[in-house]
Amino acid sequence: MQHIHIIGLGLLGGSFGLALQQAKPELSFSGWDSNLDHAHEALALGLVQRIEETIPAETDVVLLATPVDTLPGLAAQVLEQVGPDTLVIDLGSTKGALCTALSQHPKRAQFLAGHPIAGTEYSGPRAATAGLLERKVFIVCEMERTDLHLKEKAYALLESLNMKLRFMDPEEHDRHLAFVSHLSHATSFMLGETVLQKMEDDRHIFDMAGSGFASTVRLAKSSPAMWTPIFLENRSHMLDALDRYIANLQELRGTLDRGDSAALHARLKAINRIQTILDLEP
Amino acid sequence: MQHIHIIGLGLLGGSFGLALQQAKPELSFSGWDSNLDHAHEALALGLVQRIEETIPAETDVVLLATPVDTLPGLAAQVLEQVGPDTLVIDLGSTKGALCTALSQHPKRAQFLAGHPIAGTEYSGPRAATAGLLERKVFIVCEMERTDLHLKEKAYALLESLNMKLRFMDPEEHDRHLAFVSHLSHATSFMLGETVLQKMEDDRHIFDMAGSGFASTVRLAKSSPAMWTPIFLENRSHMLDALDRYIANLQELRGTLDRGDSAALHARLKAINRIQTILDLEP
Incomplete structure (x- = not known):
């Protein structure tokens, strides 16, 4: 070479x-x-x-x-x-x-x-x-x-x-990446959008944002020229990932609305196992 | 003292x-x-x-x-x-x-x-x-x-x-924090849940997760004993924040479904201004 x-x-x-x-x-x-x-x-x-x-x-x-x-x-x-x-x-x-x-x-x-x-x-x-x-x-x-x-x-x-x-294979790649990469970018962009919209009422809202918000919204700084075509090329898997994510959010909304503390605690605890999975090196 | x-x-x-x-x-x-x-x-x-x-x-x-x-x-x-x-x-x-x-x-x-x-x-x-x-x-x-x-x-x-x-005042505090802290935790927990559910089909999905996913899902490791009561005590503002967030996700879903590249690019670009806001020290 x-x-x-x-x-x-x-x-x-x-x-x-x-x-x-x-x-x-x-x-x-x-x-x-x-x-x-x-x-x-x-x-x-x-x-x-x-x-x-x-x-x-x-x-x-x-x-x-x-x-x-x-x-x-x-x-x-x-x-x-x-x-x-x-x-x-x-x-x-x-x-x-x-x-x-x-x-x-x-x-x-x-x-x-x-x-x-x-x-x-x-x-x-x-x-x-x-x-x-x-x-x-x-x-x-x-x-x-x-x-x-x-x-x-x-x-x-x-x-x-x-x-x-x-x-x-390419199909498996696109299906997996929709969940572990492209969905993260979508959730982060939408979190950024939601808080920016809220800022129109409350100009000082970002004074109260901590490191947790910064970490979760970080990907909302990503390049639109790069991410617009990624979302669109992987559209069918993205729609699947978004639908599942929205369904989970709506279930959370219902649990909160009912004030079901035991169900909410059990659910958050089950999600905590992501910690042991993420700590494993690929 | x-x-x-x-x-x-x-x-x-x-x-x-x-x-x-x-x-x-x-x-x-x-x-x-x-x-x-x-x-x-x-x-x-x-x-x-x-x-x-x-x-x-x-x-x-x-x-x-x-x-x-x-x-x-x-x-x-x-x-x-x-x-x-x-x-x-x-x-x-x-x-x-x-x-x-x-x-x-x-x-x-x-x-x-x-x-x-x-x-x-x-x-x-x-x-x-x-x-x-x-x-x-x-x-x-x-x-x-x-x-x-x-x-x-x-x-x-x-x-x-x-x-x-x-x-x-306490009402202003709870309203703001719902957006810049509690919502981040909810989006991160739900992202973790969505990907954990997907892992049941694809056991090696986390091999493909990069630093973007890790950053966005980080808060899903948070303590359920601490976060269950926060979500429930701040329920009314959380429901408002979740509703606005879900509405934004559904709008994104529609834009993707229509394949509207120009609208998607413009929207991501508008969200990018969060970068300049986050870089300001409180």
């Missing part, structure tokens, strides 16, 4: 650039971002070593780190451009639509569908950090559809970052 | 014990917890200097740090026991029911209704830390009903911890 090219130099693409430069100093790195301000900022921050709109011929691996609605078109176009020894990896948070779109692509074997479980509520090149990916899970979908030799390039890069590989 | 007595030696009572011993080393500290294991643990951890079921005669300030449903009875009983120069402060998360219950108490002027905006998802003596209260907001309700001379004892203690005083 000699060269990595990263398209999309925000939080995730930029963090891969920083981390891989540290882990693989023998490689060279270029990148591109359709937002030229971001491209220049990424260069100034050292997320890549040069900015190139055209993918360099010597590129071993192209990383696609753009919003999920752009990925099917971008991946197809990049596959057309690269030679037969280049692997294209996407890092998108939904996998079903993308895998379906590329399913019949003549160069499908040069593509790896990936999703690193890593992020923060911030976005753009300045949000990138070298440590973001360390020891995080990297999910690979339809691994059997990627060329064996090219896949080894991906695994070498991911292992150099100490990432933990998990394999599943 | 010479002596402080703390009833309830968990997260909050214990943190006051630790912090005040550091800030006011000239004072002596006793405490009590109806859970005798907790009382012994608190003593071993140095949260207070001795365990006393009877409030010592030399006590200047009694801090009540027990679940909110126990506070009206406990506060009335403690007021009966103490001499005329002792101040009783409660630290409960709801204020309306307690202030009403004590409204006609002959020793009402010896009581201060307080609420420190500080906590974590953990509970019990081991959860107490000396830094928990540092620079946090301490809300005082019905300040005009507390004796001026006794109030100064409270302010001296709270200032020694660098706490920031805020004053409001």
Whole structure:
């Protein structure tokens, strides 16, 4: 391996650039971002070593780190451009639509569908950090559809970052992620909206907000450009997750309305077991 | 001042014990917890200097740090026991029911209704830390009903911890806190419940949970003994907060179902302004 090219130099693409430069100093790195301000900022921050709109011929691996609605078109176009020894990896948070779109692509074997479980509520090149990916899970979908030799390039890069590989099919990925990631973002955005609406009556309401509120509403700072297409691409599973969540809230509402202390206590206690589950390392 | 007595030696009572011993080393500290294991643990951890079921005669300030449903009875009983120069402060998360219950108490002027905006998802003596209260907001309700001379004892203690005083009436307190604290706990518990239910189909779902989920579900680890009475005592405001939150979720559901990308993007973007609000120090 000699060269990595990263398209999309925000939080995730930029963090891969920083981390891989540290882990693989023998490689060279270029990148591109359709937002030229971001491209220049990424260069100034050292997320890549040069900015190139055209993918360099010597590129071993192209990383696609753009919003999920752009990925099917971008991946197809990049596959057309690269030679037969280049692997294209996407890092998108939904996998079903993308895998379906590329399913019949003549160069499908040069593509790896990936999703690193890593992020923060911030976005753009300045949000990138070298440590973001360390020891995080990297999910690979339809691994059997990627060329064996090219896949080894991906695994070498991911292992150099100490990432933990998990394999599943795209439908399973999207169904699971709706619950353990996309729903969290929706609940946090809606909590933020509810309290912002309330602030119109009570301007000083945030003076009384503690660390619990801050933690629960943190994801409401996330990028709309990234999250609008994630919610929409994963719509059917999101609707299922939202329906179950709303049903649980309505049941809670009923328990409160009835003043049923014993039922409420038992229910909160049963939920507490999430503590032991979350403390387990993946 | 010479002596402080703390009833309830968990997260909050214990943190006051630790912090005040550091800030006011000239004072002596006793405490009590109806859970005798907790009382012994608190003593071993140095949260207070001795365990006393009877409030010592030399006590200047009694801090009540027990679940909110126990506070009206406990506060009335403690007021009966103490001499005329002792101040009783409660630290409960709801204020309306307690202030009403004590409204006609002959020793009402010896009581201060307080609420420190500080906590974590953990509970019990081991959860107490000396830094928990540092620079946090301490809300005082019905300040005009507390004796001026006794109030100064409270302010001296709270200032020694660098706490920031805020004053409001109990109804306003409970209405605001429903939105910026109690609702967060409800949304987090219900997120935890929804994902735990989903785990019955997919045992490995938590492998895919990232830091966003962990942050959003953190409060679902909170103590049911503490939170059941808070939700129930603040029932009417909680029902209002839950109704508004559920309505926002249902509107989100509709937007997703229609696939209205522009509306969804605009809405998430409007919610992003919570970032600038949360970054303001209270």
